[in-house]
Amino acid sequence: MTTGAHRVRDVLVVGAGFAGLYAVHAFREAGLDVGCLEAGAAIGGTWFFNRYPGARCDVESIDYSYSFDDDLQNDWVWSERYATQPEILAYIDHVADRFGLRQHVQLEKRVTAAHFDERTSRWTARTEDGDEHIARYLVFATGSLSAPNKPDIPGADSFAGETLFTARWPEPGPSLEGKRVGIIGTGSSAIQSVPILAEQARSLTVFQRTPNYSVPALNRKLTDEEQRRIRAEYPERRRKSRLSGGGSTHEPYPKPAQECTPEEREAALESGWRSGGVLFGKTFPDQFTDLASNDFAREFAARKIREIVQDPRTAEDLIPTDHPIGTKRICTDSGYFETFNRDEVSLVNLRRDPIVRITAAGVETSAGCHELDVLVYATGFDAMTGALTRVDITGPLGDRIRDAWAEGPVTYLGVQIPGFPNLFTVNGPGSPSVLANMVLTAEQQVDWLAGLIRHADDTGAAQVEVRRDAAIKWTEHVQQAADATLFPRANSWYLGANIEGKPRRFMPYVAGLGAYRRRCDAIRDDGYEGFVFT
Ligand code: N01
Numbered sequence: 039m040t041t042g043a044h045r046v047r048d049v050l051v052v053g054a055g056f057a058g059l060y061a062v063h064a065f066r067e068a069g070l071d072v073g074c075l076e077a078g079a080a081i082g083g084t085w086f087f088n089r090y091p092g093a094r095c096d097v098e099s100i101d102y103s104y105s106f107d108d109d110l111q112n113d114w115v116w117s118e119r120y121a122t123q124p125e126i127l128a129y130i131d132h133v134a135d136r137f138g139l140r141q142h143v144q145l146e147k148r149v150t151a152a153h154f155d156e157r158t159s160r161w162t163a164r165t166e167d168g169d170e171h172i173a174r175y176l177v178f179a180t181g182s183l184s185a186p187n188k189p190d191i192p193g194a195d196s197f198a199g200e201t202l203f204t205a206r207w208p209e210p211g212p213s214l215e216g217k218r219v220g221i222i223g224t225g226s227s228a229i230q231s232v233p234i235l236a237e238q239a240r241s242l243t244v245f246q247r248t249p250n251y252s253v254p255a256l257n258r259k260l261t262d263e264e265q266r267r268i269r270a271e272y273p274e275r276r277r278k279s280r281l282s283g284g285g286s287t288h289e290p291y292p293k294p295a296q297e298c299t300p301e302e303r304e305a306a307l308e309s310g311w312r313s314g315g316v317l318f319g320k321t322f323p324d325q326f327t328d329l330a331s332n333d334f335a336r337e338f339a340a341r342k343i344r345e346i347v348q349d350p351r352t353a354e355d356l357i358p359t360d361h362p363i364g365t366k367r368i369c370t371d372s373g374y375f376e377t378f379n380r381d382e383v384s385l386v387n388l389r390r391d392p393i394v395r396i397t398a399a400g401v402e403t404s405a406g407c408h409e410l411d412v413l414v415y416a417t418g419f420d421a422m423t424g425a426l427t428r429v430d431i432t433g434p435l436g437d438r439i440r441d442a443w444a445e446g447p448v449t450y451l452g453v454q455i456p457g458f459p460n461l462f463t464v465n466g467p468g469s470p471s472v473l474a475n476m477v478l479t480a481e482q483q484v485d486w487l488a489g490l491i492r493h494a495d496d497t498g499a500a501q502v503e504v505r506r507d508a509a510i511k512w513t514e515h516v517q518q519a520a521d522a523t524l525f526p527r528a529n530s531w532y533l534g535a536n537i538e539g540k541p542r543r544f545m546p547y548v549a550g551l552g553a554y555r556r557r558c559d560a561i562r563d564d565g566y567e568g569f570v571f572t
Pocket of ligand 1: 228
């Protein structure tokens, strides 16, 4: 179908990461005419942009991969327990070629604006280079952690050395040999890159405002025997994962921490620590709901830091005290705390000595100037909403998403925003997204949306829009689910606390993938309760 010079597609997908590429595949399989616009110079989304040294996924490779095709699942061989960024990108490339997706994606097409025409029931998306793309449905698969946060530090532009961002690491990577490197931030990105930066640089200064919990990843190669077992168990593993909370087969210790003897508790925590990875944060079933139970795990992790870090003052500075463990995304590392035992690595506690300004020479804190050749920002993202509010998206009545969300995001199921018909989000605020396995959550939402569009077409509806009351009720439910846990006690990006001025609203749905899936299916079976088809 064309209008003037423009082809009008059924669906325009924005973003060609894991979620966007699956959307292209699934919507095409559903018989729809699909196009995809990607801002990057290649496909891959998060895994294209975040190519800093040490970048790898903190979810096990066999789980953090598509489940929609058995042959793909059986053919692809993950080499390590936790895949590196290049291996994940190679996987995404393989999937794109295998399913013929590449030809539907236009690269270096950053969508800067989109508006809905009530008369034609069509969205027009405008790209940075002035192109316009028209579709009946617009699907934002733009990621939860894709809008980088650059803090507004006085003098930042005056730095004479090289400035780098973990979320926009150049390719090929710069040589850091013989250089004095500083890094601002101590979240997952920094915690993964610090050990490697320390190996490459002459010196490394880590500027920490808030310490984070980190558990050894204990990454390793997967053996042939494991590969065989994974294949044999995959169908059952996926079945369980889809119905689970976090999108994996993890089972917590069979008793709440409070009901264990001290010895039993210690053994369970030690076993969780030795298993490695983020699931330490879920050792006990009551760890996210009971502060005393959480304290056991928190104190255990603090002891581990004290055992590893030789300088007692540095160790104390590295121990988080401001949030229950796991209520900020727990980090995983390969030698992060050990790195602070190296002579050429130093930690600057910004709570004690705050940054005053950045100068041509380096970072000036209240204690003096740290001279640097390279300054790395590992300062996080405007999470979950930034990728949408940075686009000028206008609904039929002239409403803008960024205004509609001035008090915090309101969505129905994390897939639609009231006032914005025919626009959908994948892994949006209000969905389990970042608290579950992002690949499985994307598959579930895209499949569900394909069903929704089919239903609209079958009933002859040109527009699908969520009722405002249904979205408000869902958003309240998401908040109440979080309030029943310890999550809101942390100043995390989950509730927008990392961005100055951002309204605080807990954004991901803590009840998990299984509960969410059941809810979505029930809504579908109820004739898509909450949506209006016109
Ligand atoms: O970002 P973050 P990230 N002055 O927001 C600091 C996923 N991820 O990119 O806490 C000084 O966690 C800030 O300090 P504070 C994962 O879900 C996954 O590291 O605001 N410091 C904080 O220390 C993760 O949670 C993987 O006080 C400033 C840091 O910058 C999410 O992405 C790998 C500052 C930002 O930490 C985000 O992780 C990487 C300032 N003005 C990321 N502004 C894996 O799968 C900010 N900071 C392994």
